[in-house]
Amino acid sequence: MQRWLQYTVNGLTTGSFYALVALGYTMVYGVIRLINFAHGEFFMIGAFIGWSVLSGLAGSGWPAGIVLGVGLLVSMVATGALGVIAARVAYQPLLRAPRLSILISALGLSLALQYSVEGVYGPGFESYPSVLRGRAFSIAGVGVTVSQLAIAAAAVALMVALHRFVQGTALGTAMRALAMDQDAARLMGIDVERVILLTFFIGTSLAAAAGFLSGVYYGQISFLMGFLLGLRAFTAAVLGGIGNIPGAMVGGFVIGLLESYAAGYGSGAWKDVAVFGVLIAVLVVRPSGIFGERVVERV
Amino acid sequence: MKGFTSSRPRLFVAASLTLILAACGSGGDSGSASGVEANSGAIKIGVLAPLSGDNANSGADVVNAAKLAADEINAAGGVLGRRIEVLPTDDGCDPQTGTAAAQKLLVSGIVGVAGGYCSGAAIPETAVLDPKGIPFIAAAATNPTLTDRGLGTVFRVVGRDDQQGPFAARFLASKVGAKKLAILHDNTTYAKGLAEQTRAGNDSLKLGMDVVYFDAITPGERDYNSALTKIKASGADTLYFSGYLAEAGLIVRQAKDLRLPLRLTGGDATNDPAVIRTAGPAAEGFIATTAPLPAFLPAAAGFTKAYTERFGGAPGPYSVYEYDAVRVLADAVARAGSTDPKKVVEALRATRHTGLTGEIAFDSKGDRQKALYVTAIVRDGQFVPHKKLDAAGNWVDG
Numbered sequence: 275m276q277r278w279l280q281y282t283v284n285g286l287t288t289g290s291f292y293a294l295v296a297l298g299y300t301m302v303y304g305v306i307r308l309i310n311f312a313h314g315e316f317f318m319i320g321a322f323i324g325w326s327v328l329s330g331l332a333g334s335g336w337p338a339g340i341v342l343g344v345g346l347l348v349s350m351v352a353t354g355a356l357g358v359i360a361a362r363v364a365y366q367p368l369l370r371a372p373r374l375s376i377l378i379s380a381l382g383l384s385l386a387l388q389y390s391v392e393g394v395y396g397p398g399f400e401s402y403p404s405v406l407r408g409r410a411f412s413i414a415g416v417g418v419t420v421s422q423l424a425i426a427a428a429a430v431a432l433m434v435a436l437h438r439f440v441q442g443t444a445l446g447t448a449m450r451a452l453a454m455d456q457d458a459a460r461l462m463g464i465d466v467e468r469v470i471l472l473t474f475f476i477g478t479s480l481a482a483a484a485g486f487l488s489g490v491y492y493g494q495i496s497f498l499m500g501f502l503l504g505l506r507a508f509t510a511a512v513l514g515g516i517g518n519i520p521g522a523m524v525g526g527f528v529i530g531l532l533e534s535y536a537a538g539y540g541s542g543a544w545k546d547v548a549v550f551g552v553l554i555a556v557l558v559v560r561p562s563g564i565f566g567e568r569v570v571e572r573v
Numbered sequence: 574m575k576g577f578t579s580s581r582p583r584l585f586v587a588a589s590l591t592l593i594l595a596a597c598g599s600g601g602d603s604g605s606a607s608g609v610e611a612n613s614g615a616i617k618i619g620v621l622a623p624l625s626g627d628n629a630n631s632g633a634d635v636v637n638a639a640k641l642a643a644d645e646i647n648a649a650g651g652v653l654g655r656r657i658e659v660l661p662t663d664d665g666c667d668p669q670t671g672t673a674a675a676q677k678l679l680v681s682g683i684v685g686v687a688g689g690y691c692s693g694a695a696i697p698e699t700a701v702l703d704p705k706g707i708p709f710i711a712a713a714a715t716n717p718t719l720t721d722r723g724l725g726t727v728f729r730v731v732g733r734d735d736q737q738g739p740f741a742a743r744f745l746a747s748k749v750g751a752k753k754l755a756i757l758h759d760n761t762t763y764a765k766g767l768a769e770q771t772r773a774g775n776d777s778l779k780l781g782m783d784v785v786y787f788d789a790i791t792p793g794e795r796d797y798n799s800a801l802t803k804i805k806a807s808g809a810d811t812l813y814f815s816g817y818l819a820e821a822g823l824i825v826r827q828a829k830d831l832r833l834p835l836r837l838t839g840g841d842a843t844n845d846p847a848v849i850r851t852a853g854p855a856a857e858g859f860i861a862t863t864a865p866l867p868a869f870l871p872a873a874a875g876f877t878k879a880y881t882e883r884f885g886g887a888p889g890p891y892s893v894y895e896y897d898a899v900r901v902l903a904d905a906v907a908r909a910g911s912t913d914p915k916k917v918v919e920a921l922r923a924t925r926h927t928g929l930t931g932e933i934a935f936d937s938k939g940d941r942q943k944a945l946y947v948t949a950i951v952r953d954g955q956f957v958p959h960k961k962l963d964a965a966g967n968w969v970d971g
Contacts, residue, residue: 277802277803277806280798280802280805280831281799281802284796284798284799284802288796392625396629397624397625397626397629398626398627398628398629398630399627399819399847401822401847401850401851410829410830410831410832411832412832417830417831417832417833419830421830488795492795492796492823492826493822493823493826493851493852493853494795494819494822494823494851496627496819498793499793499795502793533799534798534799537799537800538799538802538803541788542788542789542790542791542794542799542800543760543789543791545791545794545799546791
């Protein structure tokens with residue numbers, strides 16, 4: 275029982291990262307029907323920008339909470355801005371081109387981002403300064419750290435904020451309208467291009483938040499860390515129903531838990547088999563995912 | 574066809590032929606000139622090491638040591654009146670990149686390779702170099718298979734994991750007092766080999782430890798909580814991680830966060846300051862079995878000073894081995910009196926060299942006779958010497 279609880283705690287923590295990154299995939303797919311293969315790289319870029327900020331503030335003597343808050347904010351905003359630029363340069367010109375062109379552009383962008391970061395920061399890994407060396411304590415024999423709680427809390431807070439934004443504000447409603455029918459949205463007077471860029475900004479800044487938090491939690495970042503995580507987060511988004519925001523959140527936690535149980539009860543080597551097996555199974559059996567709607571094509 | 578009878582194409586053909594002849598002519602001249610040059614140009618030594626990926630800093634450390642050795646040799650007049658030139662080439666710690674890197678060095682006309690950090694890359698590299706008779710002196714690759722294949726051109730200045738494994742097992746059983754041992758590796762050639770050798774050492778030396786856990790993590794995952802939770806459930810009192818430094822730092826940190834009641838130890842690739850940087854205060858008391866660090870070798874004091882002055886920062890654990898490897902190769906070329914690979918290999922077999930790491934001589938397989946392993950422990954954020962075996966087989970400090 276204790277083992278199961280420990281696996282659950284671990285799974286929920288990694289699930290928070292997957293959920294935050296999956297949101298970006300799902301939102302972008304919702305508005306422009308693109309699977310943004312470069313999205314995982316924004317997770318990585320957020321971690322690196324956060325590292326630069328934390329290293330810069332290391333000697334400043336500010337309290338740990340403030341330093342982390344500043345790091346998180348700067349990394350989210352800077353990566354969000356980068357995401358908007360990337361969308362403007364690599365995706366927007368191809369929105370009316372054949373579907374394949376924009377997919378290839380996404381793949382190319384992914385590689386370009388990875389190796390740009392390698393060029394700037396070097397090929398080895400970097401270590402996050404030990405700012406939040408949280409205390410670890412045991413509840414009922416299960417090891418939990420302050421960092422894990424803080425990460426879960428931050429992730430949930432960001433997701434709740436996103437949900438309120440999408441449901442409650444005019445811009446959020448515009449995003450939902452765009453996801454339903456782009457032409458009708460345009461007819462309603464919505465500035466489609468601006469809303470698309472806003473979607474990218476939000477999606478990539480959430481991925482950056484996940485990257486920063488994962489850097490604080492694990493302590494180690496490298497320029498290749500976004501690739502595999504991006505694939506798993508994409509699986510989470512598909513599992514929850516691609517295009518569906520609550521679906522992405524639930525999918526993220528499910529994949530995190532699945533991974534943790536698979537590695538714990540099976541072996542580390544089978545972890546990815548389980549996760550990507552789920553991806554295949556979902557696409558074959560229920561491609562719309564858990565929360566996805568079956569969209570009927572009206573001819 | 575229209576062109577052949579009119580004058581323009583003929584002019585074109587004539588001009589091309591002239592150019593080709595001129596190129597051949599000058600090529601021929603520079604051929605003979607470079608023929609002379611080839612006998613008096615730089616002697617090239619290839620250094621294969623990971624310059625990208627998680628082990629990049631260790632690879633850079635190896636390259637720096639090679640450059641230092643080459644510069645000192647050149648300052649003293651070089652070898653056979655010629656300069657030594659070091660060609661650092663990235664092998665990425667994986668077989669594909671390593672094979673391509675070895676082929677690239679072959680084309681560059683090297684006299685030999687002094688390098689090799691990841692055994693998983695070094696073994697395929699020797700498969701590329703041996704058919705051409707080019708010697709490979711391993712400075713950090715410790716897997717036994719490297720020399721066990723009997724290739725004849727492979728030598729090693731560092732120890733082997735079938736020495737390190739039993740040494741680690743003895744240390745864990747007698748000095749750490751391990752009763753239930755968990756062995757964790759990462760499925761790479763080196764780590765798996767060292768893990769198996771440690772387990773085998775426990776059996777063959779009848780040390781009586783119960784190996785309650787023997788499994789692998791996947792490098793690059795960053796999250797090893799599941800494996801660590803399983804280790805906790807196995808009831809182990811000691812963990813020996815035989816993988817590389819990036820994962821080691823994460824494992825130490827996560828083990829402390831999970832509050833595992835274990836003694837944490839590792840193999841020679843975990844003997845690196847980056848482990849302490851990643852794990853922070855959790856690294857206190859972590860013990861690594863390792864080849865002796867330069868800081869602990871009395872003969873290496875001058876080297877350490879020169880390294881720090883030129884490159885900043887302390888030299889890593891394998892820098893002294895790389896330095897010795899380059900020196901041994903240069904010494905062999907000098908004794909052979911030529912850069913003919915066959916003669917160099919003959920001379921290498923007869924090596925009797927005193928290096929920073931002690932007396933160097935090779936046995937029939939190319940391994941170093943009398944390789945030494947010691948242990949190091951993290952105290953106050955640094956690795957310092959811990960226990961080692963003296964000549965009589967007793968554990969002593971330092």
